[in-house]
Amino acid sequence: MPSPSGLAILGSGIFAKEALDSGVAVLRAIYSRSEKGASELAKAAQEKLSLASPPSVYYDGDAATNLDALLARDDIHAVAVALPITLQPSIVRRALAAGKHVLSEKPVAPDVASGRELISEYNTTYKPKGLVWRVAENWELEPGYHVAAKAIRDGKIGKVNSFNVRAVGHVAKDSKWYNTPWRTVPDYQGGFVLDGGVHTAAALRIILPSPMATLSGFASQNQAHLPPHDTINAVVNTVDGVHGLVELSWGAPVPSRSDEAHSGISITGQEGWISVENTGRTLRVTVHTVTKDAQGRDVGEEKTIIDEPTRGVELEFASFFKAIDGDNDGFGDPLGALRDVAFIQAGLNSNGSPVDLIQLVQG
Structure with missing residues (x-):
C-alpha cells in the first residue's frame, strides 16, 4: 500500500495495538503518556512488523522523550493518534502545527462544538498547506x-x-x-x-x-x-x-x-x-x-x-496513506465523523x- 516514509503512533491502547495488524508502513516511533505503555507497544510492533529494531519510544516526563521531541523529528511525516477522547483535539492541533499529516481515532471530538471548531481551524490553517487530516472510523x-x-x-x-x-x-x-x-x-x-x-x-x-x-x-x-x-x-x-x-x-x-x-x-x-x-x-x-x-x-x-x-x-490506514500521496477517496473526512x-x-x-x-x- 502507499505510505508516508515515516509514521508515529501516539497512544498504546487497544486501537494502537490493532493498528499494527494493518501493516502500518514505516513505523519510526511510538508515544504514550507512560514509558511502560510505549515500550510494550514498541516491542509488539517489532515482532508483528518484523522490524530489525523496535520503534523509538517517547513518553511524558522528560524533554528529550516527550511528545514535542517526537513531533520535532523531520523523519516523521505522519502520526496516528489513539489517545483518550478529550485529549484528541489538542493532540491533533499539535501534530498539525508541527507539520505532520494526522489520522485521529474516532470520534472526531467529544462534542459537536469542539469538533466544528477543530475542523474550521484545519480547513483554514492546515489544509491549505497540503496537510492531510483524516478520522479513523473503520x-x-x-x-x-x-x-x-x-x-x-x-x-x-x-x-x-x-x-x-x-x-x-x-x-x-x-x-x-x-x-x-x-x-x-x-x-x-x-x-x-x-x-x-x-x-x-x-x-x-x-x-x-x-x-x-x-x-x-x-x-x-x-x-x-x-x-x-x-x-x-x-x-x-x-x-x-x-x-x-x-x-x-x-x-x-x-x-x-x-x-x-x-x-x-x-x-x-x-x-x-x-x-x-x-x-x-x-x-x-x-x-x-x-x-x-x-x-x-x-x-x-x-x-x-x-x-x-x-x-x-486496514482500509482506513490505506485510505489515509493514499490521501497523503494525493489520491483522496473521500473517506475519513472529519465532517462525516462530526455528523456521527x-x-x-x-x-x-x-x-x-x-x-x-x-x-x-x-x-
Missing part, C-alpha cells in the same frame, strides 16, 4: 456496509421506506474495553454510547440513500458502572423521508441480553429488504428481493447472502423533542 470503510449500500443503489429492494438498528452490548467490569481508565470514569458525554455509538452512525451514513435529518429519542444509564449514559432509543427521519428506529445500548445486564438481541441493521424497501449482521470477523449481508412472474405478480422472494471479512482498520457525533449528541439531549441533525452540525 465502519465507514467496512466492505460489507458498502455492499449493502450498492444493493440499495442498484434497486435490489426498490424504494427504501424504513430501517431498523439494534446494537446491544454487555460491558462486563472485567472487559478489556471497560478496563481503560478514561473509559471507566469518562469525562465526556455519553460514555460508551459516544465511544461505540459513532460506529453505528457511520454505518447508517454509508448505507442510507440520504442523510439523517431529524432525531427524537431518550437516553438513560441502566448500569451503575457505565456513567453517564449507556442506552439511547430513538426515532430517526432522513432527508428523503425514510424513517427508522434505533436502539443503542451497552447496558445489557447479562451476556444473553446481548447475545440474543440479534443486533444489526435492516433496511426495508418496496421490493424487498436487506439485513447486515456483524459477527466480529465478518459482515453478513442478506438481500431479500421480491420475485415476480411474467405478469408482474409477486410470487415469492429470492435470498442472496454475501459475507465480507471485517478489515476496516451529532447523531449521538442529539440522542443524549433530545429527551423526546425533535433535534435537527443538519442544523446541529452547521451550528
Whole structure:
C-alpha cells in the first residue's frame, strides 16, 4: 500500500495495538503518556512488523522523550493518534502545527462544538498547506456496509421506506474495553454510547440513500458502572423521508441480553429488504428481493447472502496513506465523523423533542 516514509503512533491502547495488524508502513516511533505503555507497544510492533529494531519510544516526563521531541523529528511525516477522547483535539492541533499529516481515532471530538471548531481551524490553517487530516472510523470503510449500500443503489429492494438498528452490548467490569481508565470514569458525554455509538452512525451514513435529518429519542444509564449514559432509543427521519428506529445500548445486564438481541441493521424497501449482521470477523449481508412472474405478480422472494471479512482498520490506514500521496477517496473526512457525533449528541439531549441533525452540525 502507499505510505508516508515515516509514521508515529501516539497512544498504546487497544486501537494502537490493532493498528499494527494493518501493516502500518514505516513505523519510526511510538508515544504514550507512560514509558511502560510505549515500550510494550514498541516491542509488539517489532515482532508483528518484523522490524530489525523496535520503534523509538517517547513518553511524558522528560524533554528529550516527550511528545514535542517526537513531533520535532523531520523523519516523521505522519502520526496516528489513539489517545483518550478529550485529549484528541489538542493532540491533533499539535501534530498539525508541527507539520505532520494526522489520522485521529474516532470520534472526531467529544462534542459537536469542539469538533466544528477543530475542523474550521484545519480547513483554514492546515489544509491549505497540503496537510492531510483524516478520522479513523473503520465502519465507514467496512466492505460489507458498502455492499449493502450498492444493493440499495442498484434497486435490489426498490424504494427504501424504513430501517431498523439494534446494537446491544454487555460491558462486563472485567472487559478489556471497560478496563481503560478514561473509559471507566469518562469525562465526556455519553460514555460508551459516544465511544461505540459513532460506529453505528457511520454505518447508517454509508448505507442510507440520504442523510439523517431529524432525531427524537431518550437516553438513560441502566448500569451503575457505565456513567453517564449507556442506552439511547430513538426515532430517526432522513432527508428523503425514510424513517427508522434505533436502539443503542451497552447496558445489557447479562451476556444473553446481548447475545440474543440479534443486533444489526435492516433496511426495508418496496421490493424487498436487506439485513447486515456483524459477527466480529465478518459482515453478513442478506438481500431479500421480491420475485415476480411474467405478469408482474409477486410470487415469492429470492435470498442472496454475501459475507465480507471485517478489515476496516486496514482500509482506513490505506485510505489515509493514499490521501497523503494525493489520491483522496473521500473517506475519513472529519465532517462525516462530526455528523456521527451529532447523531449521538442529539440522542443524549433530545429527551423526546425533535433535534435537527443538519442544523446541529452547521451550528
